[in-house]
Amino acid sequence: xxxxxxxxxxxxxxxxxxxxxxxxxxxxxxxxxxxxxxxxxxxxxxxxxxxxxxxxxxxxxxxxxxxxxxxxxxxxxxxxxxxxxxxxxxxxxxxxxxxxxxxxxxxxxxxxxxxxxxxxxxxxxxxxxxxxxxxxxxxxxxxxxxxxxxxxxxxxxxxxxxxxxxxxxxxxxxxxxxxxxxxxxxxxxxxxxxxxxxxxxxxxxxxxxxxxxxxxxxxxxxxxxxxxxxxxxxxxxxxxxxxxxxxxxxxxxxxxxxxxxxxxxxxxxxxxxxxxxxxxxxxxxxxxxxxxxxxxxxxxxxxxxxxxxxxxxxxxxxxxxxxxxxxxxxxxxxxxxxxxxxxxxx
Amino acid sequence: xxxxxxxxxxxxxxxxxxxxxxxxxxxxxxxxxxxxxxxxxxxxxxxxxxxxxxxxxxxxxxxxxxxxxxxxxxxxxxxxxxxxxxxxxxxxxxxxxxxxxxxxxxxxxxxxxxxxxxxxxxxxxxxxxxxxxxxxxxxxxxxxxxxxxxxxxxxxxxxxxxxxxxxxxxxxxxxxxxxxxxxxxxxxxxxxxxxxxxxxxxxxxxxxxxxxxxxxxxxxxxxxxxxxxxxxxxxxxxxxxxxxxxxxxxxxxxxxxxxxxxxxxxxxxxxxxxxxxxxxxx
Numbered sequence: 001x002x003x004x005x006x007x008x009x010x011x012x013x014x015x016x017x018x019x020x021x022x023x024x025x026x027x028x029x030x031x032x033x034x035x036x037x038x039x040x041x042x043x044x045x046x047x048x049x050x051x052x053x054x055x056x057x058x059x060x061x062x063x064x065x066x067x068x069x070x071x072x073x074x075x076x077x078x079x080x081x082x083x084x085x086x087x088x089x090x091x092x093x094x095x096x097x098x099x100x101x102x103x104x105x106x107x108x109x110x111x112x113x114x115x116x117x118x119x120x121x122x123x124x125x126x127x128x129x130x131x132x133x134x135x136x137x138x139x140x141x142x143x144x145x146x147x148x149x150x151x152x153x154x155x156x157x158x159x160x161x162x163x164x165x166x167x168x169x170x171x172x173x174x175x176x177x178x179x180x181x182x183x184x185x186x187x188x189x190x191x192x193x194x195x196x197x198x199x200x201x202x203x204x205x206x207x208x209x210x211x212x213x214x215x216x217x218x219x220x221x222x223x224x225x226x227x228x229x230x231x232x233x234x235x236x237x238x239x240x241x242x243x244x245x246x247x248x249x250x251x252x253x254x255x256x257x258x259x260x261x262x263x264x265x266x267x268x269x270x271x272x273x274x275x276x277x278x279x280x281x282x283x284x285x286x287x288x289x290x291x292x293x294x295x296x297x298x299x300x301x302x303x304x305x306x307x308x309x310x311x312x313x314x315x316x317x318x319x320x321x322x323x324x325x326x327x328x329x330x331x332x333x334x335x336x337x338x339x340x341x342x343x344x345x346x
Numbered sequence: 347x348x349x350x351x352x353x354x355x356x357x358x359x360x361x362x363x364x365x366x367x368x369x370x371x372x373x374x375x376x377x378x379x380x381x382x383x384x385x386x387x388x389x390x391x392x393x394x395x396x397x398x399x400x401x402x403x404x405x406x407x408x409x410x411x412x413x414x415x416x417x418x419x420x421x422x423x424x425x426x427x428x429x430x431x432x433x434x435x436x437x438x439x440x441x442x443x444x445x446x447x448x449x450x451x452x453x454x455x456x457x458x459x460x461x462x463x464x465x466x467x468x469x470x471x472x473x474x475x476x477x478x479x480x481x482x483x484x485x486x487x488x489x490x491x492x493x494x495x496x497x498x499x500x501x502x503x504x505x506x507x508x509x510x511x512x513x514x515x516x517x518x519x520x521x522x523x524x525x526x527x528x529x530x531x532x533x534x535x536x537x538x539x540x541x542x543x544x545x546x547x548x549x550x551x552x553x554x555x556x557x558x559x560x561x562x563x564x565x566x567x568x569x570x571x572x573x574x575x576x577x578x579x580x581x582x583x584x585x586x587x588x589x590x591x592x593x594x595x596x597x598x599x600x601x602x603x604x605x606x607x608x609x610x611x612x613x614x615x616x617x618x619x620x621x622x623x624x625x626x627x628x
Contacts, residue, residue: 055525075528082529088522092544101540102530153530 003031011061023213036192036200039210081150082159089134096130102153120148140171157189234276245275264342279320281339290332374598387599401579405562408500416508424516457489491573499567507556515549
């Protein structure tokens with residue numbers, strides 16, 4: 001059902017002959033998919049987006065759209081539209097004309113323009129704002145105008161460059177749901193760039209985690225959260241305890257001065273590895289029941305859970321729990337075998 | 347808020363050197379030599395109608411030429427990198443660091459009948475060739491002492507005042523807005539017509555204002571390059587204060603009328619500028 005729409009093959013981007021922003025990126029995405037490029041600032045996610053949009057040419061590598069190489073196609077000839085970070089609305093036009101811009105360029109008949117602008121504005125819940133000026137709108141409303149403006153041309157792909165970055169938390173949550181709804185309603189591919197892992201997990205069908213110009217992992221939100229491929233991904237998506245360990249044999253890894261059962265195999269014997277344990281997977285118990293013991297260093301209330309720091313002999317563990325121990329108390333810690341992620345040292 | 351007193355020197359300065367003189371001009375314009383209140387000064391002015399027309403004509407032409415040259419320069423400048431921009435900016439402003447009269451004198455020696463251009467053409471045998479071809483008896487091109495020379499002087503002197511405000515406005519346009527227009531399907535020419543030009547209009551308006559006002563009231567340029575053949579308002583006013591025709595009352599009246607006309611022109615233009623944005627996009 002889903003058909004491949006855009007493919008980047010071996011795309012590299014080098015600025016001024018020295019700064020490598022993208023390092024041999026290979027990526028494709030399908031029709032009607034919500035794909036998120038996730039990574040810290042400077043990881044190359046925005047550059048990837050700009051290459052797809054046609055605003056930058058890759059130093060090497062090819063970009064294909066529907067099987068056709070589009071490296072040299074200028075932005076105005078691509079069936080791709082963009083929602084910019086700071087909206088980039090046309091301040092000398094009212095809302096109606098902003099949204100109608102793409103249709104005016106293609107010389108669409110006036111009655112069709114009116115119909116489609118109405119449709120787009122009602123999709124983003126801005127009916128009745130046609131005659132307002134850009135500057136009279138709030139940030140969230142401007143963002144929705146930018147979305148309406150970008151989908152009016154019925155692109156096959158909509159690129160969104162951290163579109164919610166400038167909004168406050170509450171508004172951002174609302175817009176996340178709204179964007180997902182719009183994507184499902186228009187049924188086109190969204191390529192979404194963000195550094196906010198929660199945003200990525202909430203909205204995406206597929207997440208591409210990037211760091212330092214390289215793709216770290218591609219997968220579904222659940223897959224990436226539960227099975228991070230390396231320590232960077234584990235650390236970037238959600239919170240993690242990452243400790244040095246040694247693979248003793250298949251299904252046994254040692255860290256924190258003892259051997260744990262795990263579900264990983266295929267490592268070399270005695271291979272040094274990174275061991276990742278999510279804070280919510282550590283269970284606090286009386287000392288005698290724990291696989292490890294440690295002293296509670298701090299307890300911080302976080303709303304739906306407490307974040308507890310427990311210092312064992314070798315490592316200070318971050319634990320999320322709903323029942324707070326006392327600071328200074330000696331407690332036991334245990335973890336299920338399938339909650340221990342073992343990964344190659346990167 | 348607490349530092350209001352810091353504005354006092356400026357307010358005093360404005361009062362003494364701007365507000366008071368304005369009232370003096372109004373006062374002078376309404377009396378005659380014997381101190382009687384009268385409208386004679388304005389009545390007398392009608393005989394100088396020609397100077398009004400010429401002044402406004404030349405100023406409009408000079409402003410248009412400045413706009414035609416200045417806009418492309420400002421546009422090009424805004425798109426260049428920081429280094430080119432800095433050098434080009436200095437080149438634009440360099441003439442302004444020299445004395446205005448000096449610059450105008452320089453043009454005199456370029457344009458004169460025995461000036462640099464004519465001497466050069468003479469030396470390369472241009473006039474001999476020309477006369478041989480057309481059977482004329484030309485010894486030089488008359489460039490100085492023509493309205494054209496006056497317009498040239500105005501354009502040369504006031505061009506930076508057109509370039510700078512336009513450049514500032516174009517430079518401030520968010521590149522993302524231009525990208526957004528391209529993204530929505532607009533080829534470069536369309537991006538200019540629908541986005542860049544409308545957004546640069548405020549700069550164009552202030553450029554026009556900053557060129558037109560000094561151009562319409564200029565006096566040295568017309569005297570030096572126009573040779574007194576074209577009497578402009580500026581010269582006329584100067585004559586009333588320093589010349590043989592000493593009549594500060596008439597001079598004040600002319601100044602006043604000119605000021606009012608300029609103000610009206612500016613108001614109309616600003617209104618037109620705002621109206622245009624709405625008329626096109628409403």
